[in-house]
Amino acid sequence: MFLVGLSGGIASGKSSVVQVFRDLGCAVIEVDAIAHEVVKPGYPAYHHIVQAFGHEILLENGEINHQALGSIIFHYSEKLKLLNAITHPEIHKEMLKQGIMKYLVQRYRYVIWDITLLFETKAMLRFLKHTVVVYCDPQTQLSRLMQRNGLSREEAEERIAARLPFEEKRQLAWHILDNSGEWEVTRPQTLHLHSQLEDSLDFLPLRLRLFTTFVGLIYLFSQHLLF
Structure with a gap:
């Protein structure tokens, strides 16, 4: 098993992407809820x-x-x-x-950590094998935020400015899901990413370590019985 950090900017559509992973039966831990x-x-x-x-x-x-x-x-x-x-x-x-x-x-092959401030705090990056950012272009983000929260342009710009810029998140992320346009374009991107993660062999190192530990414990136990 390996860990995947999923983040996005405010009003980027991250929640919709997370729901797709849930519908696929993926394991999702909502860090914000915790x-x-x-x-x-x-x-x-x-x-x-x-x-x-x-x-x-x-x-x-x-x-x-x-x-x-x-x-x-x-x-x-x-x-x-x-x-x-x-x-x-x-x-x-x-x-x-x-x-x-x-x-x-x-x-499970992988577990998604849904973390809004993943790249702002950087505290959990060391635990992750993959990082994903749900992206949308700045103008679309501003428009969505104003409409969703009933904010003025100035209020929306202030909230966006309080977060790490999208371009910096793009540089830090392994995978980018572009949600600037229609959802019919974003959903296939999410399905493709799921396939990539499912096919990845990044889950093997942990399983091998667990197997080695298990074999080691059996050996020690058997030696104890012999002597």
Whole structure:
């Protein structure tokens, strides 16, 4: 089994691409959903965030107000680094618990990590065999974002500027899915990528390491019985 990081810019159509992989029966771990889960009351990250950012970011029910927290980290980059330092270790733990071991046992060829800020944080790139970016041209992105979120041109441009430019993501990614045009063009690209990943032999090294470890344990056990 190997890991594939899937990302994209805001309003690029990443969610639609992820749904295609799900429909194909692929294993998908939504890292963004896990990131929201680990900051709920009762999780270690929750207490650290409250200590770092204050009770002003809490809703009346005690949960974190993501809009208030997002406003802080949007305007202060050092606050974003602090939040990442708190949450990333907990996210990694939950990813292992919720999916990776399960999919390994079920012998999936690959697992997709759906990560919005994959290339911005770079924290998880070292775990990945392949990286994918869902791309669309800047004008299409701006138009989609304005229409989808009801934003003015200035507001949309500000949100896009807060993320890593698409061109930089294109340089970092192994695979590019161009969603600038009609969905009828994007979907076949996604199906083709799935075929490439399924045919890849990148899953073999991990299976060989596991097999070698298993054989080694059997040998040690047999030696112990003999002596």
